[in-house]
Amino acid sequence: MGSIWRRRCGSCSTPLQRHGELFDGRVIDGKARFTPVVREELLAMSAATIDRYLKPAKASDQIKGVATTKPSPLLRSSIKIRKAGDEVEAEPGFFEGDTVAHCGPTLKGEFARTVNLTCVHTGWVFTRTVRNNAHTHILAALKAATEKVPFEVVRLDFDNGSEFLNKAVIKWAADREIFFTRSRPYKKNDQATVESKNNHLVRKYSFYYRYDTEAERVVLNRLWQLTNDRLNYLTPTKKPVGFGADAAGRRTRLYDTPATPLDRLLAANVLAPTQQAELIAYRDSLNPAAIARQIADLQNRLLVLAKEKTEQLDLASFPTALPNVHKGIRIKAAS
Incomplete structure (x- = not known):
């Protein structure tokens, strides 16, 4: 997730910054919430590190679902x-x-x-x-x-x-x-x-x-x-695009560059220009x-x-x- 965020944001304005949710100088409990130093730390974090930090905050639910699929033999x-x-x-x-x-x-x-x-x-x-x-x-x-x-x-x-x-x-x-x-x-x-x-x-x-x-x-x-x-x-x-081999010769999955469903839809060129503009404006x-x-x-x-x-x-x-x-x-x- 860290690498995805880095590629998508880099030096550009993120949606949270664009809507005023993140800005320099905000202080909560005596600590600055978002500063250039904090931004660089976020960009440097790996997906595993982010998951580790968020693990205590993720809700755990012991109740599990029940399978309900009933076959339809007639059709x-x-x-x-x-x-x-x-x-x-x-x-x-x-x-x-x-x-x-x-x-x-x-x-x-x-x-x-x-x-x-x-x-x-x-x-x-x-x-x-x-x-x-x-x-x-x-x-x-x-x-x-x-x-x-x-x-x-x-x-x-x-x-x-x-x-x-x-x-x-x-x-x-x-x-x-x-x-x-x-x-x-x-x-x-x-x-x-x-x-x-x-x-x-x-x-x-x-x-x-x-x-x-x-x-x-x-x-x-x-x-x-x-x-x-x-x-x-x-x-x-990210979507799987094939298989490759790592340094030890083991078979590994290969993935494409991360993109939102909207990005993939726009890249497919199946929408009219007016519709593309409407979807981009709505996203922003x-x-x-x-x-x-x-x-x-x-x-x-x-x-x-x-x-x-x-x-x-x-x-x-x-x-x-x-x-x-x-x-x-x-x-x-x-x-």
């Missing part, structure tokens, strides 16, 4: 399979999709699902939470994605879940001339791009709590607007610190709404070790 035989390693389009528009269940520790009852779409070429993400995985709600999220994503969605790749492989969704895709593929069962590496986003986007920002009310869904969708802006416009990522208007504060506020609201409820469900899932005193104790009769 999947008619959908083409896409495997890990298959070539993909060299242009934006090919999206991998998946749903994340906000069920907490139990699958009982109705709970929210988050539809997560990721463009393989650019890394552009779209996220939307819906009431459940009924095809009407999933279809509404897909329709919203095609309207909100600033470039054409030409291909969708899903797992074998029945929320995607159903007649309503397939007919909608066919009407819009969107090519439809699916991964192999139990082969998560076929959808490595979106599976990674399920973790460090959906789970990182919304935790593993149970969300099953309208109020919680409203907060989640407000949260996704902010996180999508953060990831699409402000967060550089984003204040990273303000987004971080708003995200933290929404996450705190989620904690108030769902943390205690989820923890109680988690405790109830463990069988008690105490004896059932209501059954009484049998005593052998004296002979």
Whole structure:
């Protein structure tokens, strides 16, 4: 991260400086928050050092999710399979999709699902939470994605879940001339791009709590607007481009130069000049610190709404070790 920040910022003005969040002379608890010396130290830090400094501040959550994918045997035989390693389009528009269940520790009852779409070429993400995985709600999220994503969605790749492989969704895709593929069962590496986003986007920002009310869904969708802006416009990522060898001759992954999804989209030259200017202007208007504060506020609201409820469900899932005193104790009769 340090090297990424160094390449992107160098001697230029960072978004935090541009919005007045960092400036020389600010003093907190008797210490200058941002000075030329501090800036140079930040630029010199490696990703490992940054992670080590931030480790105490990162929240840890012991509650884990539950897999909810249910296969759809009726239609999947008619959908083409896409495997890990298959070539993909060299242009934006090919999206991998998946749903994340906000069920907490139990699958009982109705709970929210988050539809997560990721463009393989650019890394552009779209996220939307819906009431459940009924095809009407999933279809509404897909329709919203095609309207909100600033470039054409030409291909969708899903797992074998029945929320995607159903007649309503397939007919909608066919009407819009969107090519439809699916991964192999139990082969998560076929959808490595979106599976990674399920973790460090959906789970990182919304935790593993149970969300099953309208109020919680409203907060989640407000949260996704902010996180999508953060990831699409402000967060550089690197993509694997092949394999090489290190000094000892061991096979290693090679990556390209880190860039934001917007940078990759602009480099693809698929947008009109007017649209490019609009997206750049919108990026320049984003204040990273303000987004971080708003995200933290929404996450705190989620904690108030769902943390205690989820923890109680988690405790109830463990069988008690105490004896059932209501059954009484049998005593052998004296002979």
